[in-house]
Structure formats: structure tokens, C-alpha cells
Amino acid sequence: MCSHNCGQEVTVVDGSVVNITGVDGHPRGSAGPGTEGTLCPKGLGQQDKTHDPKRIKEPHIRKNGELQKVSWEEAFEFTADRLVSFADEYGEETLLDATSWAETPIFSTVWRELYGTPERISRGIHVCAGPTFVTGGMMGVGSNNRVPDYQNSDYIIAWGRNQLNSFAGQFEAKGTLEAIENRGATLVTIDPQHTITAEKSDKWLPIEPRTDGALALAMANVIIEEDLYDQEFVENYTHGFDAYKEAAADMPPEDAAEITGIPAEDIREVARGFAEAAPRAGISVWTGTAQMGNGWKATQNITALNGLVGNIDRPGGLRLWEYASTASFGEVCEMDYTNRAQFKEPAITKYEEYSDYPVRHITDIAHNLVPEMVDNGHINGIVVHHDDPLKDGNAEEWVRAIEEMALVISIDAYWNGVSRNADVVLPEATSLEKDTLGTGNWSAYPNHKWVTGGKAAVDPQWNTKPDFDILTGIASAMAEKTDNDDWRIFEQWDSHEDFIDDQLSTLDLTLEELSSGEKNYELVEEYDYEKWKDNDNFVFRFDLDQVGSFAQAAEEAGMSTAPEWIPPGTYGDSTSDEYPLEFYDVRSVFFSHGSNQPQERLQDHFAKRNDLNEEDYRGNYLHINPEDAEARGIETGDMVTVESKTGSGELMAHVTENARPGFVTAEYGFGETSATPDGEGMNTMTLHDKQMDPITGQVDRHIAVDVKPEGGD
Amino acid sequence: MAVESEHWVFYFDPNRCIGCHACSISCKQFHGRGSDTDDWRTVTHHQTGTYPDVEDVPLSMSCMHCHDAPCEKVCPTNAIEKRESDGIVTINRDDCIGCKYCGWACPFGAPTYGDEGLMSKCNMCLGQGPGSGADVEDTPKHELEDQVEPNCVSDCVGEAIKAGPQKEIIEEASQAAAERFRSGAVANGRVIVEPLQDSTSAVDGRVDGTKEVTTPYNAGD
Numbered sequence: 001m002c003s004h005n006c007g008q009e010v011t012v013v014d015g016s017v018v019n020i021t022g023v024d025g026h027p028r029g030s031a032g033p034g035t036e037g038t039l040c041p042k043g044l045g046q047q048d049k050t051h052d053p054k055r056i057k058e059p060h061i062r063k064n065g066e067l068q069k070v071s072w073e074e075a076f077e078f079t080a081d082r083l084v085s086f087a088d089e090y091g092e093e094t095l096l097d098a099t100s101w102a103e104t105p106i107f108s109t110v111w112r113e114l115y116g117t118p119e120r121i122s123r124g125i126h127v128c129a130g131p132t133f134v135t136g137g138m139m140g141v142g143s144n145n146r147v148p149d150y151q152n153s154d155y156i157i158a159w160g161r162n163q164l165n166s167f168a169g170q171f172e173a174k175g176t177l178e179a180i181e182n183r184g185a186t187l188v189t190i191d192p193q194h195t196i197t198a199e200k201s202d203k204w205l206p207i208e209p210r211t212d213g214a215l216a217l218a219m220a221n222v223i224i225e226e227d228l229y230d231q232e233f234v235e236n237y238t239h240g241f242d243a244y245k246e247a248a249a250d251m252p253p254e255d256a257a258e259i260t261g262i263p264a265e266d267i268r269e270v271a272r273g274f275a276e277a278a279p280r281a282g283i284s285v286w287t288g289t290a291q292m293g294n295g296w297k298a299t300q301n302i303t304a305l306n307g308l309v310g311n312i313d314r315p316g317g318l319r320l321w322e323y324a325s326t327a328s329f330g331e332v333c334e335m336d337y338t339n340r341a342q343f344k345e346p347a348i349t350k351y352e353e354y355s356d357y358p359v360r361h362i363t364d365i366a367h368n369l370v371p372e373m374v375d376n377g378h379i380n381g382i383v384v385h386h387d388d389p390l391k392d393g394n395a396e397e398w399v400r401a402i403e404e405m406a407l408v409i410s411i412d413a414y415w416n417g418v419s420r421n422a423d424v425v426l427p428e429a430t431s432l433e434k435d436t437l438g439t440g441n442w443s444a445y446p447n448h449k450w451v452t453g454g455k456a457a458v459d460p461q462w463n464t465k466p467d468f469d470i471l472t473g474i475a476s477a478m479a480e481k482t483d484n485d486d487w488r489i490f491e492q493w494d495s496h497e498d499f500i501d502d503q504l505s506t507l508d509l510t511l512e513e514l515s516s517g518e519k520n521y522e523l524v525e526e527y528d529y530e531k532w533k534d535n536d537n538f539v540f541r542f543d544l545d546q547v548g549s550f551a552q553a554a555e556e557a558g559m560s561t562a563p564e565w566i567p568p569g570t571y572g573d574s575t576s577d578e579y580p581l582e583f584y585d586v587r588s589v590f591f592s593h594g595s596n597q598p599q600e601r602l603q604d605h606f607a608k609r610n611d612l613n614e615e616d617y618r619g620n621y622l623h624i625n626p627e628d629a630e631a632r633g634i635e636t637g638d639m640v641t642v643e644s645k646t647g648s649g650e651l652m653a654h655v656t657e658n659a660r661p662g663f664v665t666a667e668y669g670f671g672e673t674s675a676t677p678d679g680e681g682m683n684t685m686t687l688h689d690k691q692m693d694p695i696t697g698q699v700d701r702h703i704a705v706d707v708k709p710e711g712g713d
Numbered sequence: 714m715a716v717e718s719e720h721w722v723f724y725f726d727p728n729r730c731i732g733c734h735a736c737s738i739s740c741k742q743f744h745g746r747g748s749d750t751d752d753w754r755t756v757t758h759h760q761t762g763t764y765p766d767v768e769d770v771p772l773s774m775s776c777m778h779c780h781d782a783p784c785e786k787v788c789p790t791n792a793i794e795k796r797e798s799d800g801i802v803t804i805n806r807d808d809c810i811g812c813k814y815c816g817w818a819c820p821f822g823a824p825t826y827g828d829e830g831l832m833s834k835c836n837m838c839l840g841q842g843p844g845s846g847a848d849v850e851d852t853p854k855h856e857l858e859d860q861v862e863p864n865c866v867s868d869c870v871g872e873a874i875k876a877g878p879q880k881e882i883i884e885e886a887s888q889a890a891a892e893r894f895r896s897g898a899v900a901n902g903r904v905i906v907e908p909l910q911d912s913t914s915a916v917d918g919r920v921d922g923t924k925e926v927t928t929p930y931n932a933g934d
Contacts (some may be wrong), residue, residue, distance in 0.1 A: 019742065019743050019864070021868055031872075038869060039735065039868055040733055040870055044738050165731060173731055173870055174871070177729055177871055194767050196769070199769055206764070589731075589733045601738050601742070604749070605756075608734070608737075608756070609734060625764055626763075657760055657762060657764045658764070659764070660764060661764065
């Protein structure tokens with residue numbers, strides 16, 4: 001349902017889930033010790049999802065052009081046949097592994113190590129927040145630059161984030177509210193839209209879209225100018241301060257005010273407030289500042305502020321969160337096998353067709369380039385698990401690419417643009433129907449690593465299987481087909497629980513122990529703040545000139561290695577007379593990415609949230625300011641056409657003062673390629689072409705558009 | 714009749730409500746009510762001002778189990794009962810004739826018409842499903858065996874909703890909220906509501922409960 005692992009407690013009567021609620025004190029689903037655990041709408045929706053008659057109920061294979069129901073045995077055998085002939089005809093290295101949201105780590109064992117493809121596309125850096133993840137890593141704090149130590153903070157900046165509704169575990173919302181209530185923390189939201197987080201904030205900075213990089217530099221300007229930075233930290237633990245100082249000096253608040261639309265005195269106030277509260281001051285940042293062409297510099301400039309005020313791994317600041325040390329696959333696997341992808345180079349670095357893309361120095365694939373790779377014959381098939389690449393950028397080309405691929409394997413619970421077009425459809429049981437083990441780093445326990453998990457609450461519904469059983473089923477069929485005994489490595493485990501117990505062995509735990517009793521989590525290891533003090537290799541890099549791969553990519557992309565201001569449009573769209581509005585797609589508390597739109601209760605409440613539940617329409621909405629709506633003769637409830645240079649689509653208008661004039665938004669994951677059964681609403685990424693951050697290939701979701709009442713003028 | 718201080722009331726803190734609708738969804742799921750039925754607990758969003766001086770305040774409401782229970786007074790078949798022990802208002806659907814008087818009488822439109830041509834509303838999770846709870850013995854809910862916390866309370870992500878005997882809940886409220894409650898300034902003393910912080914009085918007035926609340930289309934049509 002959601003990869004963020006909030007604990008779920010269910011009541012089962014006669015094999016059916018009749019109630020679901022949260023787990024008290026849960027690391028992700030509560031505010032910490034002694035607090036109640038709850039579930040957000042997505043988590044509550046798991047009850048309906050478990051018994052949803054719209055799910056894929058049987059395995060299917062494509063015979064004579066039609067998808068037909070078959071037994072699992074036949075489905076596995078067919079899959080193995082096709083995988084073997086695919087390898088013979090096209091080469092196994094041309095199968096793209098697009099498996100996300102896995103509840104078992106053996107996906108990479110099967111597709112990468114056993115089948116042997118080096119092509120892997122994941123959510124994190126490819127379509128979610130490439131610049132945020134990767135700058136964090138290069139600057140020395142890892143992807144920990146995203147989630148601060150909320151509960152201990154006195155000053156929280158929600159930067160392009162709406163963590164009270166769009167959270168990575170409910171503890172983010174709860175921790176923010178706790179900091180306000182218990183510590184009197186100041187909350188500042190930087191966002192072009194008015195959100196619930198903006199509503200609860202002491203200060204909301206309604207920023208001009210894509211100008212976050214300028215605001216961050218202006219804040220640094222104030223902090224350096226007024227000597228509010230942590231000189232001890234900067235001198236002893238950082239690199240490249242001079243270059244940073246120079247970039248900040250070039251962006252006084254008055255200049256930034258022109259760019260961002262935020263008055264200079266507000267910039268000064270927030271800069272001082274943040275620096276004075278430091279180290280108990282943290283920035284929450286994720287997709288909002290990353291999904292744009294100039295997202296790299298925005299994120300680098302924002303992350304740099306943490307190093308400047310020295311909040312690194314200190315209470316209330318940027319926490320260097322850690323994972324529990326469960327055993328990896330390699331550690332628990334008692335059989336030797338050959339890693340068949342080990343020395344294979346991904347196409348993007350192997351072939352000169354991609355030599356113009358700086359991204360090849362940083363990552364192994366870029367989402368927007370996959371259709372081109374299909375045209376070039378470098379990708380010929382795909383295996384997709386619970387994800388829908390057709391709504392994540394360059395959508396029309398992706399739809400065409402899926403149709404052209406020689407082999408499409410879909411492991412999913414719902415019919416969507418991928419499963420409907422697949423050659424093999426393997427229906428997966430959802431999370432309450434299988435044994436699960438989860439962990440994560442950030443949580444409501446800033447000094448504890450943790451694990452969570454549980455045994456299946458009910459049997460797999462209809463003729464579905466847990467992902468572990470699907471993958472081991474494919475492996476057994478491959479062992480028969482290929483005579484390669486490496487495919488037999490999963491035979492050492494009798495069940496998924498057996499495998500989970502092996503993973504937990506390093507913590508001296510079993511799944512039975514983890515899931516019995518009042519709670520379904522364990523706090524396993526303690527760790528302290530400021531661990532970098534004992535690490536001679538720790539350095540916080542303002543300037544990334546020492547990171548060779550980046551230096552090369554930056555040079556090709558025409559940017560500096562140090563923090564700098566890059567205006568919008570340099571790498572992406574600019575608005576024009578023809579396309580005067582800026583479009584950006586957003587998330588809502590009711591839907592997790594593409595997976596949940598089929599849930600009626602959630603659809604209805606989403607409609608209620610927008611006061612449009614009386615309409616016979618359950619798609620996404622175009623949120624537009626009254627000023628822009630009036631100029632176009634558009635009223636709430638009207639169907640409208642959104643058009644960009646490369647695509648268009650239709651959806652219902654929601655005229656609201658929460659929308660910034662000139663800036664329109666819509667929730668993504670709807671339309672004909674999504675899991676919404678009737679395909680209502682619009683696939684927002686049909687507006688998109690190949691706009692991206694040149695460094696990470698992160699899809700740039702800011703698109704120049706115009707909006708017209710349905711049917712045009 | 715137990716004194717009012719023993720009677721159950723709801724508490725709502727708009728400062729902690731994140732407008733996520735989990736309360737409303739959780740209520741529907743627990744009571745096994747279809748997606749197309751009315752909400753017993755509903756979340757509305759109250760927007761004022763123009764960008765960027767805009768406020769958008771979420772408000773979660775349900776039957777308040779009023780001390781004076783106007784719905785009970787108008788019910789011609791006495792299907793509606795305000796329990797003496799804990800003040801929870803139940804509907805006995807064996808006696809309900811679907812006349813909708815209760816829906817008209819309620820200032821908040823809490824009882825709604827729809828489920829099988831009968832009225833239904835929140836029963837503080839005294840039982841599961843429309844009409845449930847009417848047959849539960851009249852012992853205070855907090856003293857009954859196997860009683861669950863109302864689902865909207867246990868699933869509120871922001872911990873904005875509480876429910877329980879008035880004297881206990883009022884202890885947990887701020888002084889300002891308690892005073893407003895006692896003076897009847899908010900919804901005639903039916904529900905304890907925290908004052909909205911850092912907000913205009915116009916918006917706060919809305920959150921007080923009665924001004925903007927509209928009767929659902931099928932409350933008593």
C-alpha cells in the first residue's frame with residue numbers, strides 16, 4: 001500500500017478484515033513512546049483493498065494477442081519460456097527491472113543477479129527527488145537531508161513540502177505538531193501553493209515557483225553577513241566555504257526579493273530565525289524543490305544551509321538517521337551463485353547515442369530516456385512491480401514504448417496501463433495477506449533503530465500470491481528451463497517467514513516475536529547524535545568540486561560545482577504568450593502514487609475535500625486561482641482542457657484561492673493509464689516531454705501550459 | 714439520570730486537525746457503510762481571503778450527543794433514546810419509520826436519511842453499524858466490557874478529536890476551551906472546541922460550529 005511502514009492492527013472475522021487501526025508507539029505511525037498510533041486515509045484504505053473485487057484475481061498470460069486466465073503453474077512456465085527466449089533473441093541485459101515497493105529484497109537477486117540485467121529503474125532518484133537524494137549524498141549527509149529531527153526542533157522549515165498531509169509516515173505530521181505544541185517551535189512553509197502545512201505555519205512564504213535556489217542563497221547571505229553561522233563547524237568540518245560565501249554574496253535579499261517575490265525583510269526574518277534556533281533548527285525538503293530543471297542547484301543551496309548553521313546530526317536539526325542492521329541476502333544465502341550482472345555496463349554509458357546526456361556520469365538510467373532506448377533496441381522488455389512508469393514523465397512516449405517492447409511482465413494488484421498491456425500478469429496479494437518485514441531510518445525515535453513486521457492477517461485473496469512466492473515460483477520454473485542450478489537458491493527457505501527469520505537473526509529476533517503481543521515493532525539498537533565527530537572521513541561539502549563524476553556532469557551541463565543561482569527555464573520550460581501558465585503536479589493525502597485510486601471511499605473523500613462530491617466525476621482536479629479562471633471563463637466543476645507544447649488532457653476545474661495566480665496544479669496518477677477503473681481524470685504527464693534535471697535525469701514536472709474550457713475557445 | 718458531567722461529549726482541536734479525513738473514512742469502515750452513504754462524521758474546509766492572504770481551516774464534526782438532544786424530543790415513535798447513563802444518543806431502527814423529523818430538528822443535520830430508508834447517525838461506536846447500540850445495556854460506555862474508543866478518536870492522525878465523559882474531557886481541554894464550553898458560546902455547550910490560534914475572528918466563528926454548518930441534502934427532505 002505504502003512503503004512508509006506505519007504499523008497496522010486489524011480485526012479479522014471469518015477471514016475478512018472488519019476493522020483496521022494504527023499501532024500505539026509505532027516508530028512511523030505515532031509520535032513516539034506513549035502516543036497513539038493511527039492510520040492515514042491510505043492506510044485505512046488497506047481494509048477495502050484487501051477485499052476489493054476490482055483487483056486482479058487470477059494469473060493471466062497473453063495468447064493469440066489476448067490476455068487469458070491461466071493457472072499459476074502455467075503462468076510460471078510461460079514466464080520462464082519467455083524469459084529464456086527473450087535472452088536468446090534480445091539479450092537479458094535489455095530487460096528493464098522496474099520493480100518498486102517490494103516487500104522482499106529478492107527482486108534484485110532475481111532480476112539483476114540471476115537473470116543478469118544491469119538495467120534498473122527505481123523511484124528514489126529517477127522520478128521522485130533525484131537532486132535531493134544525490135546532493136545529500138555528495139555533500140556528505142546522505143539522503144538524510146530530507147527529514148529533520150522534528151520533535152526536538154525549535155524551528156522547522158517545510159521547504160516545498162506539505163508534511164502535514166503528504167508524509168513519509170505519519171510521525172512527520174505528528175512530530176511537527178508535537179514540536180509546535182511542546183516546544184513552541186516555529187513552523188515556516190515555503191511553497192507556491194497554500195497547503196494545510198502553510199495554514200498551520202507561523203510564516204508562509206508564497207514563493208514564485210522554481211526560485212527556491214535564490215531564496216536559499218539569500219538566506220545564506222544574511223546568515224554569513226550577520227555572523228550567525230557556526231564558525232567552528234564550518235572551519236573544521238566543511239569544504240568549499242569560500243565558493244559558497246562568494247555565491248551567497250551575489251544574492252542579497254533585495255535581489256532575491258525580485259526573483260522570488262518574497263519581501264527582503266521576510267527573507268531576513270526567516271534566515272535569522274533559522275540560524276538563531278540552530279542547531280535546533282531543521283529543514284524538511286523532498287520532491288517540491290527537486291522536480292524541476294534547476295532542482296539540482298535549488299537542493300544544493302538548501303542543503304548547504306544546514307552545514308552553514310552546523311545543525312548536522314544535532315538534536316532538532318538534520319539527523320543522520322540509521323537503519324537497523326538486518327541481514328542482507330548475501331549474508332543469509334548459504335549457496336554460492338554467480339552474479340550475472342556484475343560486469344555488465346548499462347546502455348546509457350555503453351552506447352554513444354547517450355553521450356549528450358550529462359546524467360550518464362551520475363546514474364545508470366534516466367526515466368525520460370527509456371522510450372529512446374527502446375527505439376534504439378537497448379531496452380526490449382520490462383518487469384514492473386506495483387509501479388506505473390506511464391504516469392511519471394514523457395508519458396505518451398512511454399505508452400508507445402510499452403506497446404513496442406517484446407516482453408512486458410507485470411506483478412500488480414490492479415489493472416493499469418502496464419498490466420493491461422502486459423504479456424504476463426502475476427496478481428499479487430496485498431500487504432495484509434502476506435508476511436512482511438519493514439524497517440527504515442527516520443522515525444519518531446531519533447535515538448533508536450527499529451524494525452516492524454507482521455504475519456499475514458488473512459490468506460491471499462482470490463488466486464493471488466505474495467511477491468516472495470511469485471518470485472520464487474519464477475525462479476523454480478527458470479531452474480527447470482535452464483538447467484542453471486543458481487535459480488535453486490531460494491529452495492533453502494521453506495517459506496517467506498523462514499527467510500524473514502534469517503534476515504532478523506542478526507538482531508536475535510523472529511517474525512513470530514516481532515508480531516505477537518501488543519505491538520508489531522521493536523526498537524533494536526541505540527545510536528547517538530554527532531557521530532561525525534568520531535569519523536575522520538566526515539566532511540560537509542558546500543562545493544562539490546572534489547566529486548569527479550559530478551564535476552564532469554556539471555561541466556557538460558554548463559553549471560558550476562559550487563552553490564549558485566540558476567534561473568528557471570535554463571533547463572526546462574518557460575511560460576510564453578501561447579502557454580502562459582505554469583503547471584505542476586502534486587500529491588494528496590488520499591492516494592499513494594498510482595496504486596490507490598481505485599478505492600471508492602478515498603475517491604469520494606478526495607472529491608469531498610474539494611467540495612465536488614456532488615459531481616458525477618472522480619478524477620483529479622485542476623486547481624486554478626479565480627483570477628486565471630475568470631479570464632478564461634472557467635468555474636469550479638467545469639471540465640477543462642490543459643494543453644502544453646507536446647500534449648493535452650481533460651479534467652475538472654477546482655477554482656480556489658489556495659492556488660497561486662499563474663500557477664496551476666493537479667494530483668498525478670489519474671487518467672487512462674492509471675489504476676482508476678474507468679480512467680477518469682487526466683494523466684498529468686501527457687503534458688510532459690523530456691524536461692529534466694540534466695545531472696540526475698529527475699523528471700522536471702514544471703510545464704508551460706494553457707487552460708481552456710472543454711472544447712476550446 | 715446521570716449528571717451531565719458523566720455524559721459523553723466530543724472534543725475537537727482545530728489547531729491539531731490536518732484535514733486528512735481519516736476520521737470520516739475510519740467511521741465508515743468500522744460501521745460497514747458504503748462509500749455512497751452520508752458521513753456520520755464529516756470534514757469540511759472553510760476558506761477565506763484571497764491569495765496570498767488566504768486561510769483554509771478544516772473542521773471535523775459529527776453528532777454531538779447534545780445534552781438537550783432535540784432529535785429525541787421530536788421522534789414520534791421514541792426510536793431515539795438519549796441514554797441515561799452516558800448520554801449517548803442511539804436510534805432503534807426497529808422503531809424508526811424514516812419520517813426525518815430528527816434530521817430537521819438537529820441544528821447540525823447529524824441524523825441523515827438513507828440507509829435502508831431509515832435514519833442513522835453516530836453512536837460513539839457503542840455498536841457496529843447503523844442502528845447498533847440501541848440494544849446495549851444502559852451502563853456508562855466506559856464501564857461496559859469490550860468497549861472500543863470511537864474510531865474517529867483512535868484514528869485521528871493529529872489527535873485532534875477526543876471523546877469521553879464530560880468531566881474527564883474538560884480536564885484535558887485548555888482553560889479557554891473549557892470556559893467557552895461552560896458558557897455555551899460554542900454550539901450551545903454541546904461540544905468542546907479549542908479556540909483557533911493566530912486566526913481572524915471571522916474564521917474562528919465558523920469553527921465554533923453553527924454558523925456555516927449546513928443540513929445535508931437528505932437530512933429531512
